[in-house]
Amino acid sequence: MMTMTQKILAAHAGLPSVTEGQLIEAELDMVLANDITAPVAIREMERVGGHVRYRDRVALVMDHFTPNKDIKAACQVKYTREFAAREQVEHFFDVGQMGIEHALLPEQGLVGAGDCVIGADSHTCTYGALGAFSTGVGSTDLAAGMMTAKCWFKVPAALRFVLKGALPPFVTGKDLILHIIGMIGVDGALYKSMEFTGEGVASLSMDDRFTVCNMAIEAGAKNGIFPVDERALAYMKDRFSRPVRIFEADADAKYEATYEIDLSKLQPTVAFPHLPENTRTAWEDIPVDQAVIGSCTNGRISDLRQAAEVLKGRKVAKNVRCIVIPATQEVYLQAMREGLLEIFVRAGAVVSTPTCGPCLGGHMGILAEHERCVSTTNRNFVGRMGHTTSEVYLASPYTAAASAVLGRLATAAEVMK
Numbered sequence: 001m002m003t004m005t006q007k008i009l010a011a012h013a014g015l016p017s018v019t020e021g022q023l024i025e026a027e028l029d030m031v032l033a034n035d036i037t038a039p040v041a042i043r044e045m046e047r048v049g050g051h052v053r054y055r056d057r058v059a060l061v062m063d064h065f066t067p068n069k070d071i072k073a074a075c076q077v078k079y080t081r082e083f084a085a086r087e088q089v090e091h092f093f094d095v096g097q098m099g100i101e102h103a104l105l106p107e108q109g110l111v112g113a114g115d116c117v118i119g120a121d122s123h124t125c126t127y128g129a130l131g132a133f134s135t136g137v138g139s140t141d142l143a144a145g146m147m148t149a150k151c152w153f154k155v156p157a158a159l160r161f162v163l164k165g166a167l168p169p170f171v172t173g174k175d176l177i178l179h180i181i182g183m184i185g186v187d188g189a190l191y192k193s194m195e196f197t198g199e200g201v202a203s204l205s206m207d208d209r210f211t212v213c214n215m216a217i218e219a220g221a222k223n224g225i226f227p228v229d230e231r232a233l234a235y236m237k238d239r240f241s242r243p244v245r246i247f248e249a250d251a252d253a254k255y256e257a258t259y260e261i262d263l264s265k266l267q268p269t270v271a272f273p274h275l276p277e278n279t280r281t282a283w284e285d286i287p288v289d290q291a292v293i294g295s296c297t298n299g300r301i302s303d304l305r306q307a308a309e310v311l312k313g314r315k316v317a318k319n320v321r322c323i324v325i326p327a328t329q330e331v332y333l334q335a336m337r338e339g340l341l342e343i344f345v346r347a348g349a350v351v352s353t354p355t356c357g358p359c360l361g362g363h364m365g366i367l368a369e370h371e372r373c374v375s376t377t378n379r380n381f382v383g384r385m386g387h388t389t390s391e392v393y394l395a396s397p398y399t400a401a402a403s404a405v406l407g408r409l410a411t412a413a414e415v416m417k
Helices: 004-013 038-048 071-087 101-107 122-130 139-148 173-184 199-203 206-219 230-236 301-311 329-337 340-347 397-406 412-416
Strands: 023-027 030-034 058-061 091-093 116-119 133-136 150-154 157-164 192-197 223-225 257-262 290-293 321-324 372-375 391-394
Touching (some): 004 133, 004 192, 004 223, 030 101, 038 139, 058 071, 101 329, 122 133, 122 223, 122 230, 133 223, 139 150, 173 206, 173 257, 192 206, 206 230, 290 397, 301 321, 301 397, 301 412, 329 340, 372 397, 397 412
Parallel strands (some): 030 058, 030 116, 058 091, 157 192, 157 257, 192 223, 290 372
């Protein structure tokens, strides 16, 4: 009677089965940290005289303030860089190799089906798209994970989302997850597993699935997870070097609730300030000052293709700043090969090196007082992208690009008609 998540946890705990609420200690396949969270964990390790147990199971990605935005950021990265060299950490990503962590690790084949992964970043739940259990933890748990390759968990209950049909034009995985969060609320899946199933899954691209799982945390979930199908296996082929482990939920698995969603009926959806649950599919004219297309949620190649489809042959509206951020160097190169970067520049947008920068109000797109930004990022809390009076509207790449062109919150259909 186990869900997909529960089966993965049971296997990593060396137990025949687990039940909701049970406390377990599970073996970890990968431990992740970035330039903000790693230094805290390293200091804890140094305090107790600890060392990395498995140097091939740790990934340190310098992505939040890199290239360094100030002296403090530079010192944080230097401290982490020296630790990685001292501990011989195999997967250290700095300027020139780094990307936004939750796009980079799947791309590099460091996480895959059946894995148990923790990261000191709340959006670590992204890897559920590959059929892994992945979740965010604090820096102290991260330190313990690096030292022992183990972590304690309380086995989560689960919600099931049965997907039917296929998404209509200009509607993406971002619209799907915003729809779900709007439906159940930011605490609707609190410490639960969000498990996606149904014939509609096959119609979702891997990038759509990464986006959906990435924002599971915005509904309070412990993790989000998709079944491992041919599309997932094709993505992992020639990337993921460890054996693929496929877990399937039992037919009689227990779910706290089941939701059925007809993908064909979804519309472009926007989360208005200041919560991801504040979703709308219709709105009056709302001028915007900035559009950000990127992040660990929507900075993959399909996201850039969608934005370029809207921006091609068009111009960003006067007084609107459009910032495009490929999530990894590989995505950047692919966008260059396809001519997408030229489309963005000719439209009046700027293209940044991979970084989390504007998503957390770090750099590369900070908002001034009373400014509005339509963004493909994952959070729109008060002050999230800058001044406390600024506003962030969460949307898909299609919607963000369309809004940049019209200078107001808009859908791609309005621009492409």
